[in-house]
Amino acid sequence: MLNIKIFLVAEVLILILALVLAVLRQLPGPVFFPIRLLAIGYTDLFRGIPTILLVYLFGFGIPTLQLAHVTNNPVYLGAAALVVVYTAYVSEVYRAGIESVHPSQEAAARSLGLTRGQTMRTVILPQAVRRVIPPLLNDFIGLQKDTALISVLGPVEAQQRATLGASSEFNYTPYVVAAFFFVLITVPQARLTDLLIERDRKRQMAGGRV
Amino acid sequence: MSTATAALVCTDVHKSFGKLEVLKGIDLSVDEHEVICLIGASGSGKSTLLRCINLLEPINRGSIRVAGEEITAPGVNVNQVRRGIGIVFQAFNLFPHMSVMGNVTLAPRKVMGLSRSQAEAEAVELLDRFGLADKRDEYPDRLSGGQQQRVAIVRALATHPQLMLLDEVTSALDPELVAEVLNVIRELAEGGMTMLIATHEMGFARDIARRVCFLDEGVLLEQGPPEQIFSSPREERTQQFLQRIIEAGRM
Numbered sequence: 001m002l003n004i005k006i007f008l009v010a011e012v013l014i015l016i017l018a019l020v021l022a023v024l025r026q027l028p029g030p031v032f033f034p035i036r037l038l039a040i041g042y043t044d045l046f047r048g049i050p051t052i053l054l055v056y057l058f059g060f061g062i063p064t065l066q067l068a069h070v071t072n073n074p075v076y077l078g079a080a081a082l083v084v085v086y087t088a089y090v091s092e093v094y095r096a097g098i099e100s101v102h103p104s105q106e107a108a109a110r111s112l113g114l115t116r117g118q119t120m121r122t123v124i125l126p127q128a129v130r131r132v133i134p135p136l137l138n139d140f141i142g143l144q145k146d147t148a149l150i151s152v153l154g155p156v157e158a159q160q161r162a163t164l165g166a167s168s169e170f171n172y173t174p175y176v177v178a179a180f181f182f183v184l185i186t187v188p189q190a191r192l193t194d195l196l197i198e199r200d201r202k203r204q205m206a207g208g209r210v
Numbered sequence: 211m212s213t214a215t216a217a218l219v220c221t222d223v224h225k226s227f228g229k230l231e232v233l234k235g236i237d238l239s240v241d242e243h244e245v246i247c248l249i250g251a252s253g254s255g256k257s258t259l260l261r262c263i264n265l266l267e268p269i270n271r272g273s274i275r276v277a278g279e280e281i282t283a284p285g286v287n288v289n290q291v292r293r294g295i296g297i298v299f300q301a302f303n304l305f306p307h308m309s310v311m312g313n314v315t316l317a318p319r320k321v322m323g324l325s326r327s328q329a330e331a332e333a334v335e336l337l338d339r340f341g342l343a344d345k346r347d348e349y350p351d352r353l354s355g356g357q358q359q360r361v362a363i364v365r366a367l368a369t370h371p372q373l374m375l376l377d378e379v380t381s382a383l384d385p386e387l388v389a390e391v392l393n394v395i396r397e398l399a400e401g402g403m404t405m406l407i408a409t410h411e412m413g414f415a416r417d418i419a420r421r422v423c424f425l426d427e428g429v430l431l432e433q434g435p436p437e438q439i440f441s442s443p444r445e446e447r448t449q450q451f452l453q454r455i456i457e458a459g460r461m
Contacts, residue, residue, distance in 0.1 A: 104301060105303060105305065107261075107299070107303065108299065110266065110292065111292055111295075111296075111297045112293075112316065112317035112369060113292040113293035113317055113321040113369060114289070114316070114320055115289055118320050118321075122316060122320065123316075126307050127307050130307065203349060204306060204350075
């Protein structure tokens with residue numbers, strides 16, 4: 001169950017880092033121009049590189065640099081590559097959510113005397129995050145599947161195990177089994193998300209859906 | 211009407227959006243406990259003026275003073291200034307992800323540093339005063355427009371502002387809900403709240419305002435007591451505007 005461990009740790013990191021990146025990109029005024037530029041550059045760069053290429057770069061490239069205090073464990077390095085790539089994707093999802101909150105909400109919060117940061121934390125982000133839960137889940141299912149890419153670095157995870165099975169016996173059933181397990185993990189998450197969204201909607205809205 | 215006691219003084223306020231000049235030098239003084247209605251066609255600059263006073267829009271020229279302090283001076287703490295000025299918007303702008311209680315207690319807790327229990331105790335008092343006590347745990351989307359606007363007024367009052375700005379607060383309401391909101395405003399006026407009210411409700415303006423100001427294309431064209439403005443307006447543009455209002459049956 002290496003996949004699940006990698007996924008769980010990576011997911012938490014991505015959720016946090018991507019949110020930070022999205023907020024940095026929203027900082028207003030000329031003072032923050034360099035920070036905005038860096039945030040945009042990060043997204044452009046790591047969304048553009050094929051994930052498997054970055055997994056190779058991290059997994060095989062970093063150990064050859066022989067850096068002190070940096071792990072050579074391919075699982076960690078592969079996971080780090082996934083975090084770097086998915087942070088770029090997920091930050092854009094957050095950004096879409098932030099921009100979907102009407103400016104009048106910000107005006108209302110600022111008019112009460114809340115600072116820009118307080119407004120972001122208490123008014124904009126709670127609404128933004130609720131709206132992007134479905135696309136976030138989309139990216140996380142993608143992430144779960146991409147944990148299979150770490151197999152190219154050597155550690156045994158589901159995909160690798162299936163390959164071993166298939167090549168030793170010329171039997172491709174293990175691939176089917178591996179695929180089945182991936183679906184088995186993602187479907188309950190999708191239903192759970194639906195449930196949470198529905199509960200939130202019921203609490204806020206009058207009556208049923210139109 | 212000396213400047214020393216004035217709650218609000220706008221001097222030569224100019225505001226442009228790109229090439230469009232929305233306010234062309236507004237001079238306006240509001241005394242403490244005075245209720246002033248701003249009337250004028252859509253696009254005449256009423257809302258922009260209110261947004262400028264709340265510092266939601268930076269002005270291009272001139273100055274605005276609230277209780278003697280120049281709030282448009284550089285280096286002024288805008289968050290501090292806004293605490294003392296309540297604004298209520300046409301579209302309510304309540305926070306949909308928070309209950310009524312959450313909406314009303316947000317600023318007292320985050321801005322004034324009150325504890326949750328203190329903030330809630332004050333909020334209950336305010337909600338009770340405006341007949342909303344039983345709605346404290348409801349979410350905005352489950353309330354009628356009139357109730358939402360009353361919550362928005364309570365939210366603005368929660369920071370104890372000395373000045374209230376109301377921006378066409380009944381324009382988005384069904385006719386039968388207008389009265390409940392106007393009654394709240396009336397009660398505030400009787401309580402001595404200083405208010406600057408942009409409105410299309412001429413009957414209400416005549417009823418509640420000490421002074422009515424007619425804005426036309428970014429210029430404060432005419433001001434005076436409601437009796438004078440509504441029965442014998444001096445300016446031709448004011449006469450035309452009021453004539454159109456009468457024709458529309460809104461008088």
